[in-house]
Amino acid sequence: MDEITRREFIKISAGAALVTLLPKSLFSANNQNVPVIGVAHGEQAKLVRAAVDLVGGIKNYVKSGDVVCIKPNLSFASNVDCGATTSPEIVKQMVQLCLDAGASKVMVVDHTIQDPTLCVERSRIEEAIIDKKVSLVTLQKERQYAEVKVPQGKELSTIQVAKVIQNADVLINMPTAKSHSATGVSLGIKNLMGLIWDRGYLHRVNLHQAIAELATVIKPDLTVVDATRALTSGGPGGPGNTAILNKVVAGTDLVAVDSYTVSLTQWYRKSFTGTQVKYIKAAADLGLGEIDTNNMRIKEAAV
Amino acid sequence: MNLRVTKHHIIRWAVQFVFLTLFIIFFINTRYGTPVSFQNLFFRFDPLVFFIVSIAYRTVISAALLSVILVIATLVFGRFFCGFICPLGTTIDIFDLFSRKGKRAQPNFKNGKYLVLLFLTLSAILGASFLHFFEPLVILERSLTLIFYPVVVYFTGLFTLIPSVVYTESALALVVFAMILGLNFVSQRFWCRNLCPLGGLLALFAKISAFKFSFGEGCTQCGVCEKICPTGAISIESAKIDAGECIECLRCQYECPQDTINYKISLRPSGFDVRRRQILSTLGASVLLAPLAKILLHQRLAGRLIRPPGSIPESDFVNTCIHCGKCMKVCPTNGLQPCILEAGINGIWTPRLVARIGGCEKNCNMCGQVCPTSAIRNLPLEEKTYVKMGTAVIDRARCIAWEQDKVCLICDEACPYNAINSLNETIRDTTLLRPFVDERICTGCGLCEARCPIEGRAAIEVFSISEERKRHGSYITEEKVNLRACEEKVEDVPSGFIIDN
Numbered sequence: 002m003d004e005i006t007r008r009e010f011i012k013i014s015a016g017a018a019l020v021t022l023l024p025k026s027l028f029s030a031n032n033q034n035v036p037v038i039g040v041a042h043g044e045q046a047k048l049v050r051a052a053v054d055l056v057g058g059i060k061n062y063v064k065s066g067d068v069v070c071i072k073p074n075l076s077f078a079s080n081v082d083c084g085a086t087t088s089p090e091i092v093k094q095m096v097q098l099c100l101d102a103g104a105s106k107v108m109v110v111d112h113t114i115q116d117p118t119l120c121v122e123r124s125r126i127e128e129a130i131i132d133k134k135v136s137l138v139t140l141q142k143e144r145q146y147a148e149v150k151v152p153q154g155k156e157l158s159t160i161q162v163a164k165v166i167q168n169a170d171v172l173i174n175m176p177t178a179k180s181h182s183a184t185g186v187s188l189g190i191k192n193l194m195g196l197i198w199d200r201g202y203l204h205r206v207n208l209h210q211a212i213a214e215l216a217t218v219i220k221p222d223l224t225v226v227d228a229t230r231a232l233t234s235g236g237p238g239g240p241g242n243t244a245i246l247n248k249v250v251a252g253t254d255l256v257a258v259d260s261y262t263v264s265l266t267q268w269y270r271k272s273f274t275g276t277q278v279k280y281i282k283a284a285a286d287l288g289l290g291e292i293d294t295n296n297m298r299i300k301e302a303a304v
Numbered sequence: 305m306n307l308r309v310t311k312h313h314i315i316r317w318a319v320q321f322v323f324l325t326l327f328i329i330f331f332i333n334t335r336y337g338t339p340v341s342f343q344n345l346f347f348r349f350d351p352l353v354f355f356i357v358s359i360a361y362r363t364v365i366s367a368a369l370l371s372v373i374l375v376i377a378t379l380v381f382g383r384f385f386c387g388f389i390c391p392l393g394t395t396i397d398i399f400d401l402f403s404r405k406g407k408r409a410q411p412n413f414k415n416g417k418y419l420v421l422l423f424l425t426l427s428a429i430l431g432a433s434f435l436h437f438f439e440p441l442v443i444l445e446r447s448l449t450l451i452f453y454p455v456v457v458y459f460t461g462l463f464t465l466i467p468s469v470v471y472t473e474s475a476l477a478l479v480v481f482a483m484i485l486g487l488n489f490v491s492q493r494f495w496c497r498n499l500c501p502l503g504g505l506l507a508l509f510a511k512i513s514a515f516k517f518s519f520g521e522g523c524t525q526c527g528v529c530e531k532i533c534p535t536g537a538i539s540i541e542s543a544k545i546d547a548g549e550c551i552e553c554l555r556c557q558y559e560c561p562q563d564t565i566n567y568k569i570s571l572r573p574s575g576f577d578v579r580r581r582q583i584l585s586t587l588g589a590s591v592l593l594a595p596l597a598k599i600l601l602h603q604r605l606a607g608r609l610i611r612p613p614g615s616i617p618e619s620d621f622v623n624t625c626i627h628c629g630k631c632m633k634v635c636p637t638n639g640l641q642p643c644i645l646e647a648g649i650n651g652i653w654t655p656r657l658v659a660r661i662g663g664c665e666k667n668c669n670m671c672g673q674v675c676p677t678s679a680i681r682n683l684p685l686e687e688k689t690y691v692k693m694g695t696a697v698i699d700r701a702r703c704i705a706w707e708q709d710k711v712c713l714i715c716d717e718a719c720p721y722n723a724i725n726s727l728n729e730t731i732r733d734t735t736l737l738r739p740f741v742d743e744r745i746c747t748g749c750g751l752c753e754a755r756c757p758i759e760g761r762a763a764i765e766v767f768s769i770s771e772e773r774k775r776h777g778s779y780i781t782e783e784k785v786n787l788r789a790c791e792e793k794v795e796d797v798p799s800g801f802i803i804d805n
Contacts, residue, residue, distance in 0.1 A: 038701050078667050079720065114718070114755070116636045117467070118336055119665050182726050182737070183713040185800030201714065201757030205704060208711040209800060234795060237717050269797045277802045 036254035036291050037298045038261050041248050045229055047304040049094035052225060052251035055300040062223045065092070065103030067170040071095055072221070074177050074192050075111040075126055075139075076117035076237065083239040084232030086124040087177040091227040091249065093129040095173060100132055107132075110165055111195045112140035114238075138165055146198040149218050156211040161198035162219060174221035174255070178228040180236030180253060180268050183208060187237050187277050188259040189224040190216045213283035216255055224258045226250040231266050256281060256290025257297050264294055316387060320394040327391040327441075331448050336636040340673040344392070344630060346441050347676035351375050352421075352502040353442075353626055356435045357677050359428035360623035363679050375509055382517075386496055386503050387551035392440040392484070393496055399485045412536060414497060414549060415578050417504030419586045424501055426590035428623070432597040436653060437480070438501045446653060447481040449629035450474045458461060470630065470659065473642040474613040498547065507548035511574040516547040517557070520564045529565065530558035556695055559562075563705040575736035597650035607767045609646050610657040610748060612671040613664060613691040614681040616646075617773040625679035627653040631671035637662025639750065640671060655680075657693065659750020659766050664693065664795035666720040666749065682778070690779045691772055695769040696723070696741050696746030702763035705738045706731070711799050715739050715752035715764045721788065724752065728796045737799045745768070745787050 006066035039055025041048045055060050063069055073087035081088055092109060099107045109129060113120040118138040121127060130137055140146070146161035166172050175191035183204070184191055193215050194200050203211040228248040235241015244266045252258040259276025267273075275281045275292050330343045347353055347368065354368035374385060386393050420438055427434050436442055450471050457469045473762050487494035523543070530538045533556055537549030545556075545565075558563045598619075612631055615621050632640045632655055639662030640655045647654050655671070657664055669688040672680045685689065696715075704710040709731070716724040716739055723745035726737040741764075748766045756762035772779060796801065 038665075077720075078665060108666070115751070116662075116665055118636055119667055122337070123667060139465065142461075142465055180798075181800065182716040182795075182798055183711045183800055185798040204712040204714055204757050205710060235722060238720060240722065268801075269795065271797060273801055279800050279802060282802070 013237050015152055031108070033176075035296055035298055036252060036257040037300060038254075038257055039251040040261075040299060040301045041251075041303040042301070042304055043228075045088075045090060046094070046249065048229070048247075048249035049091055049225060049251075050098060051302045051304045052249040053095075053098060053223070055302055056223070056251050056253065059098045059102045062173070063099050063102035063104050063171050066105045067099075067103070068168070069099045069104045069171045069173060070105045070166045070169040071099070071107060071109050071173045071175055072111060072166070072192060072196060072197060073109060073124075073129075073175040073227075074179075075120050075124045075189075076114040076195060077239065078123045079239050080113045081125055082124055082230075082243075084177060084179055084230050084241075084243045085237060085239040086120075086126075087175050087227045089125045089128040091225075091229065092126065093131060095175060095225060096129050096131060096135055099173070100134065100170075104171075105134065107135045108138050108165060108169070109135065110138045110140060110163065112197070112200075113161070113195075114200075117141055135236055140165070140196070140198075140269065143198055151214055151218050153217045154214040156206040157214045160215065160218065163196045165197075166196055166219070166243075171223075172219070172221045174224040176224070176226055177232070178226055178230075178262055178265070179232035180234050180241065181237075184212065184238065184280050185273070187255060188226060188262050188269055188281075189221070189255045190259055190280060190284055193219045209279035210283050212280040214286055215287070216284050216289050217287060221255065223251065226256055226258060226262050228262060228265055233235055233266055234269050254290040254297075256284045256292050260285075260292045261294055261297060261299065312416040312569040319388045320397065324391045324394040327444070328448070331445065331453075331633070334633045334674055335779045336634060336668060336670050340670070343674055344676035345370075347445075347626065347628065349374050350439070352424075352439055352442055352505050353366060353435070353677065355505065356424050356428050356433055356439075357624055357626065359425065360431065360433040360435075361620055361651075361677075365624075367676060367678055374506075378506050378509040378513060380406070380514045382513040382515055382547055382552055383503070383506045383550060384552045386500075386505055387553040390440060390496075391727055392444040392553070393493070395444065396485065396488060396493055396495060400488055414536065415582055416498040416700050417500050417507065418578055419582055420499055421504040421508075422583065422589050423586045426587060427597075430590060431623070432594040432595035432650060433623040433626075434593070434597070434650065438499070439626060440495075440500050440502050440708065442626050442628045443484065444737045446477055446627065446629040449633045450477040450653075451481065453633060467638075469638055470661065471642055471651065473644045474660075476644075477642075477653065491536075492534040493551070496551065503551075510550070511546075511548040511576070514569055514571070515548055515567055516570040516574070517541055517545045517550055517552070517565055517567050518570055519545070520566045522562045523564045524562055526561060528559050528561065530561055530743070533557065544574075548576075572638075591755050597648065607769065608765075609643070609692045610659065610750065610768055610771070611765055611773070612640055612655050612657060612680045613669070613688050613693055613747075613749075614683045614779075615773055616670045616679055616681065616775050618776065621679055621773070622647060622651050622654055624677050625654050625675075626677055628676065629653065629655075630674040630676065631655045631680055632672040634674050635662070636668055636670070637665055637754070639663055639754070657750055657766070659753035660762055661750030661754070663718075663754040664747075664749040665725065665751070681774075683778075690781075690784050692747050692770060692772040692779075693750075693768075694766045694771045695746050696748065696752055696764050696766050697743060697769070698748070698764045698798065700763075701738070702758055702761070704763070706760065709734045709736055711736070711740055712757065713737060714755050714757055718751045718755040719746075720749070721747055724787060726796060726798070737796055739764070 041051035077085045151157040181187040351371040354371040641658040672682040700706040729738040
């Protein structure tokens with residue numbers, strides 16, 4: 002048996018020590034697929050910037066001159082405190098970030114479920130329209146949509162998707178964290194239903210699968226969940242119980258963001274994981290992202 | 305005292321234009337989100353609305369008490385309203401510019417307007433209001449709402465994102481409007497001089513008004529004035545100008561070659577010439593038609609006549625509602641629609657909620673705000689949400705959650721009152737959340753019916769089951785408040801979760 006000399010031992014030890022200083026990513030084969038989730042909590046006015054900074058900062062997503070679409074949830078004409086719609090304050094911070102990053106145009110878009118005038122009024126979303134470059138576009142007319150094929154679809158073969166997002170450079174998905182009487186929770190993937198024309202059709206087929214298939218054709222560049230408060234029952238329209246979380250969750254992996262957000266609070270007075278939500282599970286099965294919170298890098302920041 | 309000024313008729317056109325424009329501005333502003341204090345002003349100044357509705361409803365319509373001002377003004381200045389203000393009169397004048405040719409016959413049926421007025425009054429006494437067929441401002445407002453508004457929205461919708469507007473009944477409104485304009489081919493201002501009951505009512509006051517037009521010295525009986533008078537108010541033969549017929553258009557004064565027509569104080573009333581036979585036949589018509597209207601009113605067998613929130617009891621509603629269409633214009637969801645025969649023959653153009661087109665938004669009480677006669681009471685927003693207009697009923701055979709095991713529950717999602725409980729129910733070994741209506745909480749707003757994704761008839765429909773209609777008093781009760789405040793909504797965990805056992 003060869004003995005190791007002291008010199009050799011020191012060499013090896015030093016080498017090993019050096020190796021530990023190198024970035025982890027050089028060694029792990031699947032590390033590049035681990036999605037990063039940015040979670041900011043604390044003071045509302047700083048949450049969005051903090052969360053987006055954790056996932057690389059806004060410049061990673063919005064380049065100078067880009068046309069940006071922001072999709073909050075404005076579906077219901079219920080008061081902001083109720084939690085059925087994305088807070089105007091949170092949307093406003095995102096709008097500001099996009100403008101700071103040099104966006105040439107920012108459109109806040111949604112296909113509201115109830116009357117658009119009332120939804121706009123109650124959601125106070127006009128507070129987020131802070132600049133001439135920023136506009137609010139409600140998607141209430143069929144001619145605002147264009148058909149898109151769903152190659153991976155089993156429930157959907159084609160779907161009419163808002164043209165405005167098809168033509169935009171960047172799509173930022175801004176759901177609010179809320180419960181949903183049919184799908185359990187309504188988060189990032191579910192929020193995409195506000196970008197299609199015929200929502201009712203999805204309810205007439207297998208809803209969970211159809212929602213997941215929607216995410217194969219509508220791919221937001223960034224998803225930022227308003228979890229300042231979560232409507233934990235009575236969703237999606239409210240009224241119901243709300244939990245004050247003071248958090249904003251950001252990420253590029255829709256499935257990961259949704260799955261992580263599920264774990265933030267109880268829903269209907271019970272604890273769930275992302276894997277227990279049928280539409281999130283279906284999306285993961287379609288290979289749209291990581292559902293296991295253990296395989297995510299959760300970066301947190303207090304502001 | 306002589307107020308004669310030449311070219312007064314140009315001023316008249318300007319004034320007419322201003323009031324027609326105002327009427328249209330009020331009309332356009334009858335929409336969600338604009339303050340409403342002024343939008344029904346024309347109707348509140350209307351003495352015919354005040355008079356007939358107060359009689360039919362057996363209650364003084366306080367909102368229309370402003371009309372006393374118009375009566376007093378008419379008692380002083382005569383029937384200036386018709387010549388200067390009435391927007392329908394102006395519309396007729398504008399139409400007249402294009403229909404001058406071939407208009408020679410001047411049939412005299414001046415008493416018609418008094419008989420229509422008499423008919424309306426007698427019928428109102430007998431408990432049926434036919435105001436909506438004859439009231440000029442109502443006819444114009446309704447025509448704007450049901451005919452012009454959807455057309456304008458259609459064209460603007462081609463270039464903008466304004467959502468389209470539809471009404472279930474526009475054709476009959478168009479017929480009435482077209483007839484009134486068409487009568488102009490028979491003679492100038494045919495409607496105003498022969499049929500308009502508001503004109504008739506004002507004429508009664510104008511006949512004893514302080515200021516009147518009359519012939520002065522120097523009249524050569526040339527007959528120019530008699531020929532050009534649009535209402536046939538002038539008789540050269542008897543050298544009289546009937547203050548009841550005169551709409552003070554000032555044309556005679558301007559055209560008179562001798563400048564002999566004066567506008568001055570005269571306390572001698574103009575005469576009346578209504579035949580007994582005419583009165584008797586009007587009486588007969590009222591006695592026949594008023595009960596008929598009331599009897600037909602009660603054909604509500606389908607149970608689908610949902611009135612706007614805060615509507616007074618049905619028997620009073622059809623009489624108090626002047627069928628002007630303001631509530632339908634203002635309704636942000638387009639859910640308020642004109643009745644055709646759903647509320648009986650006399651209920652035509654009264655509003656009803658057609659929830660399949662649009663439900664009653666929780667945060668809106670505009671219909672009550674714009675109603676000129678408070679047939680829809682102006683309830684505060686909070687109280688309006690407690691009005692029970694009806695009850696939603698689920699047709700399980702059509703419902704895809706019940707019949708096809710689909711995860712739908714859009715009705716639950718749509719309900720702003722949490723009146724739909726989604727509960728686990730096992731059918732053919734499939735356990736799934738299925739919707740149930742809590743009839744104690746359901747207000748009948750119909751937002752569920754509007755959104756039900758079934759093609760055609762919805763699987764959840766609002767019926768007038770246990771609807772509440774109150775003349776007075778609050779709709780808020782302790783029981784309702786407690787039910788709604790109940791934190792523990794009956795709610796099973798949604799089927800969207802996979803539950804670990």
